[in-house]
Amino acid sequence: MVAAARRRPSLGRQKIEIRRIESEEARQVCFSKRRAGLFKKASELSILCSADVAAVVFSPAGKAYSFGHPSVELLLERFEAPEGQGQVHVQGEAVGGEGQSVVAELNRQYGDLRAMLEVEKARREEVEEAMDKERGARSQVLAWVEAEVGGMEKEELMAFGAALAVVQHGVAAHADQMLRDAMVLGRMSRAVPQGMENYYFHLLQAGQGHTAGAGDRPF
Amino acid sequence: MVAAARRRPSLGRQKIEIRRIESEEARQVCFSKRRAGLFKKASELSILCSADVAAVVFSPAGKAYSFGHPSVELLLERFEAPEGQGQVHVQGEAVGGEGQSVVAELNRQYGDLRAMLEVEKARREEVEEAMDKERGARSQVLAWVEAEVGGMEKEELMAFGAALAVVQHGVAAHADQMLRDAMVLGRMSRAVPQGMENYYFHLLQAGQGHTAGAGDRPF
DNA sequence: AAACCTATTGTTAGTTT
DNA sequence: CAAACTAACAATAGGTT
Secondary structure, eight states, X not given: OOOSOOXXXXXXXXXXXXXXXXXXXXXXXXXXXXHHHHHHHHHHHHHHHOOEEEEEEEOTTOOEEEEEXXXXXXXXXXXXXXXXXXXXXXXXXXXXXXXXXXXHHHHHHHHHHHHHHHHHHHHHXXXXXXXXXXXXXXXXXXXXXXXXXXXXXXXXXXXXXXXXHHHHHHHSSOHHHHHHHHHHHTTOOOOOOTTHHHHHHHHHHHHHTOOOOOTTOOO | OOSSOOOOSOOOOOOXXXXXXXXXXXXXXXXXXXXXXXXXXXXXXXXXXXXXXXEEEEOTTSOEEEEEEXXXXXXXXXXXXXXXXXXXXXXTTGGGTTHHHHHHHHHXXXXXXXXXXXXXXHHHHHHHHHHHHHTTOHHHHHHHHHXXXXXXXXXXXXXXXXXXXXXXXXXXXXXXXXXHHHHHHHHHHSOOOTTHHHHHHHHHHHHHHHHHHHTTOOO
16 A cells, blocks of 8 residues: 555646746757647638738758748748739749759748648647547447558658658758658648648649639738 | 526637638637737747747738748748758759759659649548548448558558659668668557558568669769 | 657637626 | 637646656
8 A cells, every 4th residue: 555645647737937948858849849839820820710821930950840821932922022913933933943943942842841741740630539539339440440540651651751851862961850750740640630621732732833722812 | 587597707718620710700800819829829939949930921801910030031031042151062962963854853753742742632531531421330430441441552552652763763872771760760669550560571671672772873 | 759648827719898 | 899808728848658
């Protein structure tokens, strides 16, 4: 009998001041968590309110992460030239120009893809959780499926992530970060919550530099 | 009559789906609240982690709001010109020889990856649909299983094939090692479901076999 | 070192003033 | 009606594996 005092497994969240986190490690962890949280919020805002949102984050190490709906550069252009008759297809300019621009463009598109996947990953965990609760009675089958599917998804996406990493490695010297990201992406799930496909589609289109659709934008 | 039903002053926050808010008024209110929340999160991220953060939001009416630390313009500049003062030798290897064809090749490969993403998206929508029916009958669960597993294998092979193709193109000398590392590390991070090891092993073998010859090719 | 856990703080949907 | 309010929901700090 170990008597009474059963300590709680965790103290839970504690209040913190909004100051620079001194611990290098804690700061890095916090950066990852909150960056994902920020992108999720941005995604929700754009969906809930049909707003166009872009966010760019630079890690202390100087690495850039971005989120954009419909696309980062499109919105940035709009922001810098509120009066301009935009409509210019940046993509054409970039591709038609020199190699340097193309490489930068590829880098940017990769960033968008990764941001998109990150947001999706966050939303994914929500759906999986809901699904877990549902598998009450007749779910030995589902349990088996989940185990099977879980493993396969992981590998599937790992292969995909590795492919991305390889490509990126050929463009920029970020292989290490890419590899870590591939690990993270490997845990992604595949179901898409309702309302997400639209956003997903737009991001995809934006990646091409072809922002078709959305004829219902009120100016 | 005051007696029984003492209504709470408010029902409090209710759960909502992340989809476009139909009510014009509610959407506007939500936009204001969440925009403020987003900027606050951005601010906290920048302070806590010493990161540079910029966020731009356009209301459905077209009005622009922004947050930026140190400033939106500065960060956007940095974002659009990742190479800055020649810190990264972005395409050091790739452009070393003949930039034109290499870039074209990268473009092609990027296109392939994007195509894969599209396939994945279509597949996800399929899965989502199947999931809806799953809550109805058990027999349909089995149908879902079949569809899921079948489609997944197909995608796995596509993803893997793409990864191999990239590696085979000799974009990066370390590509094969990265791919192997990704798989090995992935295996350690979580238990692999029964029956999965076979596939895993096969994947590993194939990866080694394919890249053995091309891996050490200089470019 | 990344993912999980959980208590706790932080955010916000709906309501009221 | 924008601001305040309230209670439920969401995000996350710290700890564990």
